[in-house]
Amino acid sequence: MTVLVGYVPSPEGEAALRAGVDEARLRHEGLLVLNTSRGDAYADPRLAQDDDLETVRRDLIELEVDFDVRQVIAGRDAADEILDRAGSEHVSLIVIGLRHRNVPGQVVIGHSAVGPALNVGVATKRVEAPTRSSNVAEQELQHCCRVNELD
Numbered sequence: 001m002t003v004l005v006g007y008v009p010s011p012e013g014e015a016a017l018r019a020g021v022d023e024a025r026l027r028h029e030g031l032l033v034l035n036t037s038r039g040d041a042y043a044d045p046r047l048a049q050d051d052d053l054e055t056v057r058r059d060l061i062e063l064e065v066d067f068d069v070r071q072v073i074a075g076r077d078a079a080d081e082i083l084d085r086a087g088s089e090h091v092s093l094i095v096i097g098l099r100h101r102n103v104p105g106q107v108v109i110g111h112s113a114v115g116p117a118l119n120v121g122v123a124t125k126r127v128e129a130p131t132r133s134s135n136v137a138e139q140e141l142q143h144c145c146r147v148n149e150l151d
Helices: 010-026 051-060 077-088 103-109 114-120 132-151
Strands: 002-007 031-037 067-074 091-098 123-128
Touching: 002 010, 002 077, 010 031, 010 091, 010 123, 031 051, 031 077, 051 067, 077 091
Parallel strands: 002 031, 002 091, 031 067, 091 123
Antiparallel strands: none
16 A cells, blocks of 8 residues: 655645655555646646655655655646546555635635545545744744834
8 A cells, every 4th residue: 555645846745745754654655756737837836846856755765765756747637646546556545735724715715635535435634834833923023023113
């Protein structure tokens, strides 16, 4: 069995990768890191560059995880690619990173990236990138106010 991580070069993708490594170790399974793009845009921030994928490979080697990194540019939605791989690669868990959304954003946009995964009978883990703690934000705000007072 395999843990599949839907990877994008972003904080959310890094969070998914970390969670995927933890799950693969916990389950004693391999890790499949999948980066997809429809290939229909001149610039796609979800498409990992060679340097991004090399960094992922290097990190996973250091972590001594059994892994495979694949990139698919096929003109299909990422969710469709992930679901196809989940069905053909004996996937026990799909891990994806989601942007943090406030409650109204969740209601309006929802978690459309996860919905289809529930239909394949594969467990799905959704992770969010860590947010800055309120203490850090408060300290930055206080610093900003002190700087403005000096002007």
